[in-house]
Amino acid sequence: MPIVSLENTITIAISVRDRHLSAQWYAEKLGFELLYHADDAGWSEVRTMTEGVTIGLGEQAEPTPGNSVPVFGVADIASARKALEAADVRFDGETETIEGMVSTATFYDPDGNALMLAQDLTG
Template structure:
């Protein structure tokens, strides 16, 4: 039995220099559809052709090339984090919260690959 229960969503997070330009590229090249742009969070999200799988674009002035962080949807991030930390899973700092939008926490697998948990705070909007 797993320590935490992941929901039926995954967001593949990529670091980009211009979210709007990148979103247009994913729309034009791959047929993805932009769900939203959040200037406050520096984040854009696109729906892929696969149900439950989205591409998230995080805007950074100097993105790391070849980066990719799978983001797993979870109903209760705080409880999941507590369980994983108890199992000695390493997290990268504190949980980040964008009120009314999302709560996220980055953690690492045994090889140092970054993964993220995300709790939807929109109330299903």
């Protein structure tokens, strides 16, 4: 039995210089659909052709090529984090919340690869 119950969604977070341009590229080249631009958060998302899988585009001045983070949807981030911490999973800082949008928490696998939990707050 897993420690945390994940939802049927995953977002692959990618660092990009210009998320509007990147979203257009993903739409034109791969046929992905723009879901939204959250300009205040520096974040955009596109829907892939795979059910429940999106690509999140996080804007950074100097993105690191090849750096992507799987983001797993959870219904209750506080309980999921508590359960993983009780199992000695290491987290990076506090859970971050953008009111009315999302709460996220970054954690690491045994090799130091970043993963993230996300609770959708859009209702």
